[in-house]
Amino acid sequence: xxxxxxxxxxxxxxxxxxxxxxxxxxxxxxxxxxxxxxxxxxxxxxxxxxxxxxxxxxxxxxxxxxxxxxxxxxxxxxxxxxxxxxxxxxxxxxxxxxxxxxxxxxxxxxxxxxxxxxxxxxxxxxxxxxxxxxxxxxxxxxxxxxxxxxxxxxxxxxxxxxxxxxxxxxxxxxxxxxxxxxxxxxxxxxxxxxxxxxxxxxxxxxxxxxxxx
Amino acid sequence: xxxxxxxxxxxxxxxxxxxxxxxxxxxxxxxxxxxxxxxxxxxxxxxxxxxxxxxxxxxxxxxxxxxxxxxxxxxxxxxxxxxxxxxxxxxxxxxxxxxxxxxxxxxxxxxxxxxxxxxxxxxxxxxxxxxxxxxxxxxxxxxxxxxxxxxxxxxxxxxxxxxxxxxxxxxxxxxxxxxxxxxxxxxxxxxxxxxxxxxxxxxxxxxxxxxxx
Numbered sequence: 001x002x003x004x005x006x007x008x009x010x011x012x013x014x015x016x017x018x019x020x021x022x023x024x025x026x027x028x029x030x031x032x033x034x035x036x037x038x039x040x041x042x043x044x045x046x047x048x049x050x051x052x053x054x055x056x057x058x059x060x061x062x063x064x065x066x067x068x069x070x071x072x073x074x075x076x077x078x079x080x081x082x083x084x085x086x087x088x089x090x091x092x093x094x095x096x097x098x099x100x101x102x103x104x105x106x107x108x109x110x111x112x113x114x115x116x117x118x119x120x121x122x123x124x125x126x127x128x129x130x131x132x133x134x135x136x137x138x139x140x141x142x143x144x145x146x147x148x149x150x151x152x153x154x155x156x157x158x159x160x161x162x163x164x165x166x167x168x169x170x171x172x173x174x175x176x177x178x179x180x181x182x183x184x185x186x187x188x189x190x191x192x193x194x195x196x197x198x199x200x201x202x203x204x205x206x207x208x209x210x211x212x213x
Numbered sequence: 214x215x216x217x218x219x220x221x222x223x224x225x226x227x228x229x230x231x232x233x234x235x236x237x238x239x240x241x242x243x244x245x246x247x248x249x250x251x252x253x254x255x256x257x258x259x260x261x262x263x264x265x266x267x268x269x270x271x272x273x274x275x276x277x278x279x280x281x282x283x284x285x286x287x288x289x290x291x292x293x294x295x296x297x298x299x300x301x302x303x304x305x306x307x308x309x310x311x312x313x314x315x316x317x318x319x320x321x322x323x324x325x326x327x328x329x330x331x332x333x334x335x336x337x338x339x340x341x342x343x344x345x346x347x348x349x350x351x352x353x354x355x356x357x358x359x360x361x362x363x364x365x366x367x368x369x370x371x372x373x374x375x376x377x378x379x380x381x382x383x384x385x386x387x388x389x390x391x392x393x394x395x396x397x398x399x400x401x402x403x404x405x406x407x408x409x410x411x412x413x414x415x416x417x418x419x420x421x422x423x424x425x426x
Contacts, residue, residue, distance in 0.1 A: 035335030115331025117394065122248030167407065170395055171388055171414050178387015181330065194380065201384050201418045208417055 005073055005106060006066075017055050019045050021069070022105065024062050029108030033063055033116050057128055063116060064124075064132035070109040071139035074099070078146045088154030089207055095150065096202050099176050100195035104185040114180040144169055151206065160207050172202055218286055218319060219279075230268050232258050234282070235318065237275050242321030246276055246329050270341055276329060277337075277345035283322040284352035287312070291359045301367030302420055308363065309415050312389050313408035317398040327393040357382055364419065373420050385415055 006021040023044040027036040038059040042052040056062040081098035085091030102110070120137055124130040147169035154160035179194060203209055219234040236257040240249040251272040255265040269275040294311035298304030315323070333350055337343040360382035367373035392407060416422055 032331060032335035034332060112331075115334060118245060118325075118328025118331075119247060121328060122245035163413075164410070167402070167410050168414075171391065171411060174391015174394065175384055175388045175418075178384065178391055181387065182383055189380070197377070197380050198384060200376075201381075204417045204421055205388075205414045 005103070005109070006069055008069070015055075016045065016047060016051060020047075020052065020055055020062065021066055024066055025105055025108050025112065028063065028066070028112045033059070033112065038062075057126060060119070060124070061126065061129045061132065063112070063119065064129055064136060066109060067113045067116065067120075068132055068136045068139060070106075070113045071136060071143060073106065073109075075139060075143050075146065077101070078143065082146075082150060088150055088157055088159050089203070089209075091150050092154070092202060092206060093199055095147070096176065096199040097195055100179075100191050100198070102191070107180070107183070107185050107191070110177070110180045111183075114177055144173065147172055154206070168206060172206065175201060175205070218316070218322070219282055221282070228268075229258065229260060229264060233260075233265065233268055233275070234279055237279055238318055238321050238325065241276065241279070241325045246272070246325065251275075270339060273332070273337070274339065274342050274345065276325070276332065277342055277349060279322060280326045280329065280332075281345055281349045281352060283319075283326045284349060284356060286319065286322075288352060288356050288359065290314070291356065295359075295363060301363055301370055301372045302416070302422075304363050305367070305415060305419060306412055308360070309389065309412040310408055313392075313404050313411070315404070320393070320396070320398050320404070323390070323393045324396075327390055357386065360385055367419070381419060385419065388414060388418070 003018045003022060006018045006025070008017070011017050020041060024036075024041050027041050027044060036059070038052075039049065041059075041062065042049055045052075056065070077098045078095050081094040082091040085094055120133055120140070124133050144166075148165045151160060151165040151168050151172075155162050155165065176198060179198065183189065183191070183194065185191075216231045216235060219231045219238070221230075224230050233254065237249075237254050240254050240257060249272070251265075252262065254272075254275065255262055258265075269278070290311045291308050294307040295304040298307055333346055333353070337346050357379075361378045364373060364378040364381050364385075368375050368378065389411060392411065396402065396404070396407065398404075
């Protein structure tokens with residue numbers, strides 16, 4: 001899963017792109033994006049600067065790619081978890097569960113995404129960075145849309161009270177991704193416990209049911 | 214309120230610091246921190262580079278000060294809103310209300326804080342930047358502690374079901390500050406409506422009561 005999560009369809013078997021991205025996730029996750037020297041990423045992969053620049057023109061270009069792949073993985077995981085859910089409530093529980101069924105590398109990727117989300121606000125001068133930024137913004141909108149549609153289904157089926165689905169989806173996403181502001185792999189709290197906790201919060205918030213301890 | 218919110222006790226009446234901070238909030242809010250040229254802040258205040266550097270040694274130093282004052286204001290607003298609340302539930306409602314009873318400048322300050330929170334993760338080389346970063350981290354912990362204590366009171370008084378107060382406080386903060394990822398002053402949604410909406414979510418999430426529409 002580790003390298004797959006950072007691989008794209010057009011990466012050949014000899015591409016160093018996934019390994020560079022994995023090293024960048026480690027570096028940005030450990031010392032922060034600002035605190036990471038771009039050359040440290042090359043050192044960790046064991047390649048030279050020339051090879052590094054063949055794949056990424058800048059540290060920001062690499063970060064934006066890490067963010068885009070994290071968003072892509074979230075979008076795919078949501079669909080896989082909710083496809084075939086018998087009710088919107090079951091879909092809600094499954095989607096929250098999928099948001100936390102992650103490897104330590106996936107967790108770092110989400111932490112990097114949340115910590116640097118401000119980078120998506122302003123246009124980039126470089127064309128390749130701007131292309132990644134725009135792809136990130138499309139995916140942010142798609143992920144939000146996934147949650148909106150799930151809530152709309154629940155309202156249409158009479159499972160959830162009729163509250164603004166977009167504001168509700170955004171509130172729910174704030175709750176779910178807020179975890180990446182403070183959770184660290186290997187910390188005192190188990191990710192499975194956090195998942196159960198947030199699932200209970202989400203069900204109470206959206207369905208108004210208080211069932212989960 | 215506009216300048217007060219950016220003033221410190223040791224700012225004399227002739228200090229240009231609050232005006233510089235107000236200009237920085239406008240610039241960072243409009244074009245993002247990354248997208249703002251440091252010289253653009255001086256231009257907006259109508260001062261030269263020398264005067265600018267008298268107060269802030271770098272754009273990051275200025276950003277960290279904006280973040281610290283935003284956190285200070287949140288801490289003060291929480292205490293003012295909850296002091297004398299007759300019940301924990303009343304305190305919860307008042308605290309959520311206070312989190313959104315903000316001027317457009319306060320909103321921009323919160324948006325900047327959330328978008329750049331990753332900057333607090335890694336140590337700064339500069340001593341003045343590092344001092345602001347550490348002060349920010351102390352305030353982040355204090356704000357979280359405010360919410361934990363409110364939830365603990367509700368549990369002790371039997372108003373709220375007994376769920377981990379720290380994880381609950383962090384979940385609640387994710388919900389509340391998540392709004393600054395997407396809300397913009399002058400956008401289609403009214404801040405007062407968002408406040409009512411989030412208050413309802415918070416009450417359902419924490420107290421398990423479904424009363425607010």
